[in-house]
Amino acid sequence: MYISKKSAWIFSTSLGLFLAVSIPSFSQKKKVAVPVTIDTAKKKITPSTDIKSYQEIIPADSKTMKGFFKVHVVKNRYFFEIPDSLLNRDMLAVTRISKGAEQFVIPLFNIGFSGDELGRAVVSFDKIPGDRLVLRSHKFGQLSRDTTANGLFQSLKNNALRTIEASFPIKAINAENKSTVIDVTDFLNGSGLISAFTQPIPLIGDLFNNVAIDRSYLASVQAFPENVEIKAVKTFTSNKLLNTTELNSSIILLPKVPMKPRLKDPRIGYFANNYVDFDANPHRVSPVQYILRWRMEPKPEDVEKYQHGELVEPKKPIVIYIDPATPKKWVPYLIAGINDWNVAFEKAGFKNAIIGKTAPVNDSTWSMNDARHSVLVYKPSVVPNATGPNVNDPRSGEILETHINWYHQVLDLIQSWYMIQAGAVDPRTHKPELDEELMGQLVRFVSSHEVGHTLGLEHNFGASSTVEVEKLRNKAWVEANGHTPSIMDYARFNYVAQPEDNISEKGIFPRIGEYDKWAIEWGYKWLPQFSTAEQEKSYLNKWVIEKLASGKQYFYGSQLDPITDSFPLNTTDPRDQSEDLGNDAMLASTYGIKNLKRIRPQLMSWTYQKDNDYSRAGELYKELVNEFGRFMGHVQRNIGGVYITPKTVEQPGSEYEIVEKAKQKRAMEFLYLQLFNTPSWLIDTKLYMVTKTDFNLVTKIQKDILKSLLNNDKITQLISLESNFPGKAYTASEMLKDLESAIFSNLSINKATDPYRRDLQSQYVAILMTAMKSDDLSATQTVLETHAIHLAEKIRIDAKRSVEAPNKNHLNSLYRHLKRALDAKVNINSGGKPNA
Known part of the structure; x- marks a missing residue:
């Protein structure tokens, strides 16, 4: 059997999602009413007088639609007739937007268009005491099929009571067809399609509640052999985002016997549903994944x-x-x-x-x-x-x-x-x-x-x-x-x-x-x-x-x-x-850059249109620079990289292999030649004069790659690989030395540095200072501090040697900032206060 496990939609970008569980504390004892227990199995339940005859509720002139259960329309009231054979049968409810509200789209999720899904839920109908039919919801996440004395099937069953989402008085019973009639009009006209028929996507669901009943109506209900379709126009007033949207909810009868699942294998890329399997290992809880696939069988x-x-x-x-x-x-x-x-x-x-x-x-x-x-x-x-x-x-x-x-x-x-x-x-x-x-x-x-x-x-x-x-x-x-x-x-x-x-x-x-x-x-x-x-x-x-x-x-x-x-x-x-x-990212990117160099000078002529401006050329220039940036990112990933190949015990070879040291050094050399050495071929002054573009698009890529290389995680990764693969790794110290040479390669040459290179050097020092702000005594901080001390001394010496005023002022400024950061670091680690 299956039992619920609450899941969360996680969006992994630069933001983190923190979930907190609030546990109430009880400082005062309160009198609690003792519930009265009724043994419904022994007590005979007298049918309610509210239950009418079938003909009285569903007269001969009613409109009846036959599907996997019947839907009746009687004087603008909607009735579901649920056969006993469908009680406790799993059904999947899916709610979509049928017609989107005028110019109403939820940012971030881009939801609001016709066809967009708002949520889904597995539901079932069940009879309870008091002549009521209820709609229960069911979630999935834990499973056990072991019904032996040593299995957990019964234990999970004891903790698998399905939530009652809605309750309906029984209006009539069709004894001949062994079915129960309920009135669902108010449920469908209200918020039932959202609250009971979906487990909505977080944040989105909050925007589609608070139904204004007087501005909403039920448009249609249709019954089919495998599904029932409900269409309703709803006006929502949540969070001041007033909108009127037409929704379509589908109730789908799931197979009585589920399709045989297939276990996920990390060596083949399939989406999967996640479960906790209490049968897979008798001594611990094991996660399992069933891949998502269509039922494909021969006739x-x-x-x-x-x-x-x-x-x-x-x-x-x-x-x-x-x-x-x-x-x-x-x-x-x-x-x-x-x-x-x-x-x-x-x-x-x-x-x-x-x-x-x-x-x-x-x-x-x-x-x-x-x-x-x-x-x-x-x-x-x-x-x-x-x-x-x-x-x-x-x-x-x-x-x-x-x-x-x-x-x-x-x-x-x-x-x-x-x-x-x-x-x-x-x-x-x-x-x-x-x-x-x-x-x-x-x-x-x-x-x-x-x-x-x-x-x-x-x-x-x-x-x-x-x-x-x-x-x-x-x-x-x-x-x-x-x-x-x-x-x-x-x-x-x-x-x-x-x-x-x-x-x-x-x-x-x-x-x-x-x-x-x-x-x-x-x-x-x-x-x-x-x-x-x-x-x-x-x-x-x-x-x-x-x-x-x-x-x-x-x-x-x-x-x-x-x-x-x-x-x-x-x-x-x-x-x-x-x-x-x-x-080989370096070789592939070299060929790619050759082609970009062919394309860049042609953008204005290729996109020329009479009676138009050059905005299209500007858009393509941005895309060209983005492509260049992607090349740089591909190369950067080799530095500190590890080949990870999942295997079972029957396969030879390692799961983890370090990227060859020579390849990592080639990657650093590529970045020096193609990125840190100002890529002046990307400068297009003529285009800059007629579009909203400039070389800052390129310098941003330089800064982003620098941040990735000086990132604490990258340095930590290099140190770890040095420990795990002694003699084979490209060490953090080696990488920083090569990076310094690439960024400050002109310090020993007594000539003016171009402004783009000066800006890059300033960014390098600023990023390095940020990376050193941690007050821990980790190996990562030690490596960064050692590098900073060496770089500060190099800059101080070259500032004295420099004769060009722009260079000298630039280097003196870099030295002062770096020295101040190092002094502050020493004071923090020694328990003192940073220098002013």
Whole structure:
């Protein structure tokens, strides 16, 4: 059985989330009324006189809709007729926005559009004493199936009482059909759709309560074989954010027997539901994860064919409709992006497993909000993004439906990406706006990526690192294999390719790759020979080991902690990065910079439009600088980096390997040559004069990389690696020495320093001073202080030698600030007060 575990939505950025539990204290004793206990099992309950005959409550002229339970409409009152067979059956309630309020979008979450989900909950109907039918909610997080004397099934059951969210007097009983009738009108007209039918996303749920009943109404209720759809217009008055929104709540009957789950493996990237399993280990509590995936099974008549390796159509294919409001020109490309995944499902033994379709026209029975239908929803939003969420059965991880979010402004994002990353090799980019066919292919790529998420796949940020950089310039190889083995990587486009390589679109665009095919095969292969997820474990482990040994292209690099594939974010393994290409960041970035140097002088001419200004050129210049910054970030991650490769005991080799010292030193040299040595090729005075751009965009990147290198965590990591890998590590002292040489390389040359370099040196000293503010006596602080003492002396000597006034004044200022910080540090550590 399953038992609840309260979960929290955690957003991990630069902010931390602190949760506090408040425990009341009792300073005074109060008289407590002793409850009266009634043994309802022994006492005969007399039916309430409020229960009427079925015909009296549901007259012959009532409107009745037959679904998995009946819905009756009698004089604007709504009645649910719940069969006894559905009592205590799990149902999933999902509430979405059907029509968004005028110009009402919640910042940060970007929620407020048609199709946006507000929350979901597992609910069930149950009878209680007093002639009442109640709606209970159920949460999931802990499980035990062991009903033996040594198992915890009964113990968990004793602590699994479901919360009563709403209570309804029984209005009538249909003895013939063994069903109970309740009046749900007031419940649906009030806040029930929010309070009982959802476990809303924190912060969002608070904005969708306080229903103004006089400004709200129930629009419709429809019953279907697997679901009931409720549409209501609600006016909310929370936090002074008055808005009127049309909501659609779906009540979905979950399978009586949940789909057999599949255990998550950190070597393959699948989203998963988390549980505490009390059966997995008899001596401790063990976490388990069930991956999210659609139910994919052969038809009964095709089982033998499937088991003999013949491709068969699934019993129930995945069908994703395109929002009827989608601009028609993009529909074929969005559908193509959906259907592209069929090549992956064929590896799992299924053909025509996923189908993209246009939405039915003039069909009153079809609704985008109907929980039976999966839809790609097109949203008039300024947010440059698209997302691929899903609704799943929390008992098993079975994906039931998806509403893919496609925000209109994503078109501008992918256009800018392509113009900057492929502008040097694709002449079709040499214009203000890309043509429709090229934009369509970009739409197709993003559609495929988001559909991958709806199939359960996480980002594979390590995929592109398995490709040798030089192969990305090999026309025959890259056009045959693609520039990354996974469309789930953020590898975007092949920015390594040079004009002389003559590589076509096939070698520039991402596609469903070998990793994607393998991941779908592993997750969706039907294994009827095993009755439980635990029985599959050894078989699947052996399969993964064999596959990984057969080629690097099957490697999965997590966006999160590589060992657990969960938070915190992965900031250690340089293979697992977004927006990067190839197995050598320094070489790949060198090629990328060559192309950026070709593009930058052309921005004003390529974007020239009569009767317009140069704002488009300014936007692309910012994107070009951002791309340059991403290159620097890719390289920086090698310094202090560790390759983390999750393995089971049956696999040879280490899980943790330090990035080669020579490679880390190459990374530092690259940063010196390409970043700290002022990249004057990025200066575009002509563009600065006609747009809101300047070189500060570049100096910010310099400062950000400096902060990452002088960060206490980075220094601590280097010290740790020096201890764990003696003789092999790039030490913190070595790194700081090389960094100092890169930033202050001109101090020994008796000539004026350019203002950008002086600013960089000032930033270096300021960041170093901040890093030393800690009053602890850790090895990290010792290394930083030692470095600061050496640097201060170097600056003092060079200030005396300098003859150029700007240099001399600059160096004297740096020395004074650094000396003051060191003196303060000494006083704090010795118990004294800092100098004024």
